[in-house]
Amino acid sequence: MQLIFSEKDRHTFHSGRWNRGYNPDLCIVSKDHNGVSLQAQRSVLNNFPKSQHRPVRIQIEHQRNGQAETADKLLGPKAKGRKDRWTETVENIDFKHSNREAWNVLRRLDPSQNRGNGEPEIKPNAFANRLIETSRAKIDKYISRKLTMDLKVKKTHAVEKSKWADKFTPEESKEFEDLENILSEDLDTLHTFYNQWRLKPNPSKTEVTLFHLNNRRANQEIQVQFGDQLVKNNPYPKYLSVVLDRTLTFKNHLVKLSAKIKTRNSIIAKLSGTSWGADANTLRISALALVYSAAEYSAPVWINSAHTNKLDTQLNSAMRIIGGTLKTTPLKWLPVFSNLASPKIRREQALIREWTKIKNNKNLPVHADVRLNVDRLRLKSRKPPWKTAEMLLLENSGENTKWLEDWMAENPDGQNIVINPTSKQPGFDLPRKIWVTLNRIRTGHGRCNHMMYKWKLHTTPSCDCGNDMQTISHIAIECPFRAFKGTINDIHTANMNVIDWKQNLDMNL
Ligand SMILES: [Zn+2]
Numbered sequence: 001m002q003l004i005f006s007e008k009d010r011h012t013f014h015s016g017r018w019n020r021g022y023n024p025d026l027c028i029v030s031k032d033h034n035g036v037s038l039q040a041q042r043s044v045l046n047n048f049p050k051s052q053h054r055p056v057r058i059q060i061e062h063q064r065n066g067q068a069e070t071a072d073k074l075l076g077p078k079a080k081g082r083k084d085r086w087t088e089t090v091e092n093i094d095f096k097h098s099n100r101e102a103w104n105v106l107r108r109l110d111p112s113q114n115r116g117n118g119e120p121e122i123k124p125n126a127f128a129n130r131l132i133e134t135s136r137a138k139i140d141k142y143i144s145r146k147l148t149m150d151l152k153v154k155k156t157h158a159v160e161k162s163k164w165a166d167k168f169t170p171e172e173s174k175e176f177e178d179l180e181n182i183l184s185e186d187l188d189t190l191h192t193f194y195n196q197w198r199l200k201p202n203p204s205k206t207e208v209t210l211f212h213l214n215n216r217r218a219n220q221e222i223q224v225q226f227g228d229q230l231v232k233n234n235p236y237p238k239y240l241s242v243v244l245d246r247t248l249t250f251k252n253h254l255v256k257l258s259a260k261i262k263t264r265n266s267i268i269a270k271l272s273g274t275s276w277g278a279d280a281n282t283l284r285i286s287a288l289a290l291v292y293s294a295a296e297y298s299a300p301v302w303i304n305s306a307h308t309n310k311l312d313t314q315l316n317s318a319m320r321i322i323g324g325t326l327k328t329t330p331l332k333w334l335p336v337f338s339n340l341a342s343p344k345i346r347r348e349q350a351l352i353r354e355w356t357k358i359k360n361n362k363n364l365p366v367h368a369d370v371r372l373n374v375d376r377l378r379l380k381s382r383k384p385p386w387k388t389a390e391m392l393l394l395e396n397s398g399e400n401t402k403w404l405e406d407w408m409a410e411n412p413d414g415q416n417i418v419i420n421p422t423s424k425q426p427g428f429d430l431p432r433k434i435w436v437t438l439n440r441i442r443t444g445h446g447r448c449n450h451m452m453y454k455w456k457l458h459t460t461p462s463c464d465c466g467n468d469m470q471t472i473s474h475i476a477i478e479c480p481f482r483a484f485k486g487t488i489n490d491i492h493t494a495n496m497n498v499i500d501w502k503q504n505l506d507m508n509l
Contacts, residue, residue, distance in 0.1 A: 001028050002037040004058070009044045012054050027058055086271075087282055090289040106290075109267045147197055176210075180222045183208065187226040203229040209237045213247055213379055242298050248382055250302035254310050257295065261314040264290045268321050272432065280428045280435050283322045284338060291318045292340070300351040304383045308344075315343045324436030329445045330412040336421045337439050339428070341403045348392055349399045355389035417442055417492045427494035434494070434502050437509050441491055444472045446509035472509065482506060 004027040011021025031037045038060055045055040093102045194201050203226040210220060210233075221233040236243050236252050243253035268287050271278045278286070295315055302308070316334055320327070323337025335342050341349075358366055370386055397405075400422040407421045418425065427438045440446030449470035452458035463470035465481045476491060477483050484491055484501045491498050 001030055003028055004040050004042045006042070009042065010054065012044055012056055014047070014052050014054065016052055025053075025056055027056065083278065083282055086278075087285055090286050093289065106264075106267075109270070143198075147199075150197070176217070176220055176222050179210075180224055183222070183224045184226075187224065187231070191227045201227070203227055203231060206231050207234040207237055208232070209234055209244065209246075211244075211246060211248065211379065218246065240298065242301055248379055249307060250305040251307045253302060254305060254307040258310045258314045261291055261295050261311065261318075264294065265314060265318050265321070268318060272321050272324070279430065279432055280322055280337070280339075284340065287318045287322060287338070288340075291315070292346075295343075296346065296350060299347045300354045300385050300389075303347050303351050303385055304388060308347075312343045323439050324432065325439050325443055326445050326447075328451070329443045332407065332410055332412045333439075333443050335403065336407075336418060337425060339422075339424045341399050341422075342406065345399060345402050345406065348388075348402070351385055351389050352392050355386060355393070412443070415488055417489055426492060430494060430499070434499055437502050437505070438491065438494055438498075440509045441472055441476045441488065446472045447507075448472050448475055448509065450474075475507070475509070 005023075011023055012025040013022045014020075015022065027040070027042045029038045029040045041059045043057050043059070045057060048055055089105065093099075093105060190201070193199075206226055208222060208224050208231045210222065214220075224231040236245055238244070243250070243256060245252050267290060268283060271286055272283055292315075295311055316331060319334035319338040319340060320329070322340075323334060325333060325337060340346070358364060358370060361367060403422050425438075425442075427435050430438075437446075445451065449458050449463060450461045451472075453461035461470060462468045463474060463479060463481075465479050467474055467479065470479075473488065475482060477486070477488060482505060484498065486497070
């Protein structure tokens, strides 16, 4: 039996009383003697007058009448076209930055996004805002020119930025009260300047944040006056899409980020079940574009955070989807089947790239900033990324060398099947079903009776051939009923014989 259900479908029952949708009507399809379920499609139709139920249409698409080849011939080109289009879309969009194209794709894919009926909703506020915007008074060219000129002059004579920043360190001015005074004074200067030039600052959008390690005063707020308003305290300000916090542990940032990655992972998971059979290559490209681009954005900043494991859990499950491996599979296998280095190694490489760029380019403003700070720490216990970068540069080995070392140190491959973990394993381009089976045989973790018994999903660990332990390797090379005529190493090569054997195998691993 198989449940036909898509999260994207609307609910089959809409309760008027609770104003919520539910799915009480299930569509379950039986399987034939080959274990293949009937090809069925379920669609939920529009509201039915005077009823809270919605009609559901079930279409049985393709009856198996022995002419599977014809069906394959018909469906093949269509599937290929769809796959090519998806690859092209994902490769062309840059998901690192927020652009409209990327968001539209995400919105269309993400099942959690509520799809309304497409009617734009104009709120009175938006309407009023637009009116004010369009009716803005004329700008006096003379004054605006004078302002720009003056700003230029002020900029050239401005005090050094770091001098202001120094005032934020509590070591130098121990008391928070001192801080309040200093900041208020500075803002006063700004305020008079603004007033003089008829500029309107927005104190309600100005925020103040304290960075310190004094846990006893963790919730300390300071009162800073800007014009006639008190500046709001924000313990978690967002700067260039990184959420900062008092002690720079980046906990808040990483928790938010991993939640974001989780929804994107579900998109990749959905792709792995599409009818055109997203192969490992397609899934890998999609994961790089959707998941990794977001997960590694500004990674050099928070690389030393103690909370990166939250993110790594999500990245591991992305890798698990690409390789089709089960949750019990040792983590070290995951990079091998997804052909993506482990999250930590990838971050370190990103840091090395960033650091060499900053170090070698004297024109970058950050170049001077970092030089100033190399010997001095603002928050004493923190490990700054540049120290890590220098240490990594001393080792000076590439991504693949690191990966190989990592693999050697804790090699889960007891049977020495994998020759080079950093290259794509045989079968990477094969249809997903074969690729997944291959990987489950390679790792020895699959849905065999031995494992199913351990997970309490099966009553016995024995095989129907009489052997009392049905492990993956038993199925693959020992079982008289179904074993492959060859060794595990032969299966690893994924040649034609292996593909034929898998097609005829009577179980899904
Ligand atoms: Zn057996």
